Amino acid sequence: METFQALLARKLAEALVAADLPAAGGIEPATDPRFGDYQSNAALVLAKQRGENPRALAQRIVDHLAVEEWCESPEIAGAGFINFRLKVETIAARTAELLRDERLGVEKAASSKRIVIDFGSPNVAKPMHVGHIRSTVLGDALARIASFLGHDVIRDNHIGDWGTQFGMVIYGWKNFLDRAALAQDPIAELVRIYKEANNRAIADPAIREACRAELVKLQAGDPDNFGIWKECVTLSLREFEAAYQLLDVHYDMQRGESFYNDRLAGVVERLLKSEIAEISEGAVCVFFREIPDLADKPCIIRKRDGGYNYATTDVATVDYRIQDLKADTIWIVTGAPQQLHFQQIFEIARREGYGADFQHITHGSILGDDRKLMKTRSGENVALRDVLDEAVVRARKIVDEKNPELPESDRAEIAKIIGIGAVKYADLSQYRMTDYIFSWDRMLSFQGNTAPYLQNAYVRVRSIFRKAGEAFVPPAAIVLAAPEEKNLATRLCQFGEIVPTVLRDFRPNLLANYLFELANSFHGFYEACSVLKSEEPARSSRLALCELTARILRHGLKLLGIDAPEKM
RNA sequence: GCGCCCGUAGCUCAACUGGAUAGAGUGACAGCCUCCGAAGCUGUAGGUUGCGCGUUCGAGCCGCGCCGGGCGCACCA
Numbered sequence: 334m335e336t337f338q339a340l341l342a343r344k345l346a347e348a349l350v351a352a353d354l355p356a357a358g359g360i361e362p363a364t365d366p367r368f369g370d371y372q373s374n375a376a377l378v379l380a381k382q383r384g385e386n387p388r389a390l391a392q393r394i395v396d397h398l399a400v401e402e403w404c405e406s407p408e409i410a411g412a413g414f415i416n417f418r419l420k421v422e423t424i425a426a427r428t429a430e431l432l433r434d435e436r437l438g439v440e441k442a443a444s445s446k447r448i449v450i451d452f453g454s455p456n457v458a459k460p461m462h463v464g465h466i467r468s469t470v471l472g473d474a475l476a477r478i479a480s481f482l483g484h485d486v487i488r489d490n491h492i493g494d495w496g497t498q499f500g501m502v503i504y505g506w507k508n509f510l511d512r513a514a515l516a517q518d519p520i521a522e523l524v525r526i527y528k529e530a531n532n533r534a535i536a537d538p539a540i541r542e543a544c545r546a547e548l549v550k551l552q553a554g555d556p557d558n559f560g561i562w563k564e565c566v567t568l569s570l571r572e573f574e575a576a577y578q579l580l581d582v583h584y585d586m587q588r589g590e591s592f593y594n595d596r597l598a599g600v601v602e603r604l605l606k607s608e609i610a611e612i613s614e615g616a617v618c619v620f621f622r623e624i625p626d627l628a629d630k631p632c633i634i635r636k637r638d639g640g641y642n643y644a645t646t647d648v649a650t651v652d653y654r655i656q657d658l659k660a661d662t663i664w665i666v667t668g669a670p671q672q673l674h675f676q677q678i679f680e681i682a683r684r685e686g687y688g689a690d691f692q693h694i695t696h697g698s699i700l701g702d703d704r705k706l707m708k709t710r711s712g713e714n715v716a717l718r719d720v721l722d723e724a725v726v727r728a729r730k731i732v733d734e735k736n737p738e739l740p741e742s743d744r745a746e747i748a749k750i751i752g753i754g755a756v757k758y759a760d761l762s763q764y765r766m767t768d769y770i771f772s773w774d775r776m777l778s779f780q781g782n783t784a785p786y787l788q789n790a791y792v793r794v795r796s797i798f799r800k801a802g803e804a805f806v807p808p809a810a811i812v813l814a815a816p817e818e819k820n821l822a823t824r825l826c827q828f829g830e831i832v833p834t835v836l837r838d839f840r841p842n843l844l845a846n847y848l849f850e851l852a853n854s855f856h857g858f859y860e861a862c863s864v865l866k867s868e869e870p871a872r873s874s875r876l877a878l879c880e881l882t883a884r885i886l887r888h889g890l891k892l893l894g895i896d897a898p899e900k901m
Numbered sequence: 902g903c904g905c906c907c908g909u910a911g912c913u914c915a916a917c918u919g920g921a922u923a924g925a926g927u928g929a930c931a932g933c934c935u936c937c938g939a940a941g942c943u944g945u946a947g948g949u950u951g952c953g954c955g956u957u958c959g960a961g962c963c964g965c966g967c968c969g970g971g972c973g974c975a976c977c978a
Contacts, residue, residue: 364920365922367921368921374920377920381958411920411921414920456978495978496977590978613975614976616975626904627904632975633975642976643978670972672905672906673904674978698972704970706971731940762914762915764914764915768906768971769913769914772913778940780926781927782915782925785940786940786941788940789938789940793937796937796938800937830917835917837917837918840917842915843915846925850925856941856942857942
């Protein structure tokens, strides 16, 4: 189903051709209701290009615009804007159409791409902490939205399961492992033995050497060390999986760094052979001398000691995703500090002749009350598990207060939906680059732009249908008499315009904003227009608006990875 | 030193990529339940968009220069 925006853009393009003018400008939502529903700056753009009077050009365009089927006569305003006001019947007809559209007005992308999206990426033998929320939740939402838009999405968890820390972990495992503690809380025990080994290694060069020897043995394929490593990975993955279940985040594959291990030598050899890489100070490096910002920042792909590092792994990863997974585009979701690294990796890929589209999608940090990176009082990272558990506990307390008559099992389920939803939404409703201050009170508030507010709006709609006790039947006609009805219907028609914009710059917060505005419009409608007590044909028409609101709220939240409860 | 990101109402954040008089929420104040969930709604108040030049018919957004904060810059990932 073509959106109003797309329809008007098409009509504008036709008018420009008919008026013998070049393509210019576009259609965007009006900035103010006084200016109608949509506006075009085409005349202003052309006026600049041609040095002509903008209002005269606007008139020339309007003379050729054939939009009377959908709009009141377009108006020329201000410096030369063309304003479009949709006819009420047009909105009503579109709303009726939306009711029959499974996609709720969201068209699939013109060309479907295979997208490999890399997000989350926790490290083995370390607990996931708050910092993982953003990458995980953002990547998941982008993957959901891309899939819905018809792309072929492969979700890959690039787990940090290989690296120098395993020397310490294995040494610790062999010397200080407490099996009972491991059974109790595997990752805590792995962290403990790692720290123990690390502390001793700092104090004692012999132990440092022993750790390094364990690492070398692991890398050489020693069966004992490999077995220990494998067990660490298995234990960690199990723990990650619990968090992913709670977050409702799922992957198509989990190719850890170790997966690429036997390809690293080939990568270096190939890059040397093609002279993309060279040897410098004993290390194999790629220089970017002709790129000013990177001129003094070489990328090391083999260390002087012959070892490989994460740059090597990431070059191999790009290879794999393009050659084996046939990616048209690769999205990597990580914090901003890795920006330089991926700039280098992508540049190497381009030099190797890869034409895929590479996107490093960065994000800001989660801060504590002190505006510094969120930490516990003792200065440790805050465990993800603790955050999620507390979210559910806090939500449960609120549900118990507000709705004590609900059965226990319902309240437990609702608390989970609200608590987890609140944490996710607090993240996604914000521009991804800004650092934000973590606040339980704000994210769990029922007021303002929060998950509970949206979930409550959904519950209110659903409650109407429970009360009605009848199955929804599409109405004979949509009637938009009250301004609140028209306002809500207009908003419902915009869903199809908003969803694709999210991928333009990877901004789920645009969808979150839309849903918030939709909930506002619904509440305005709800206060002004009684549904069940109204006379036909208003009653059926209003029920239809409720039904669509519920569908779009639920689906919009789902695209953000958030559930909507039936009661709360 | 170089590079990237951020700076918007007291506070927390938007602003659909250059559009018209910069919007919400929160806090404060004033209203609205014989009526579908008041977990809601309506209204009032709050601004030199860090500062200064520039480009443009038009700048929170683009360019240059400052000021503040964060992060990154050769063998950790």
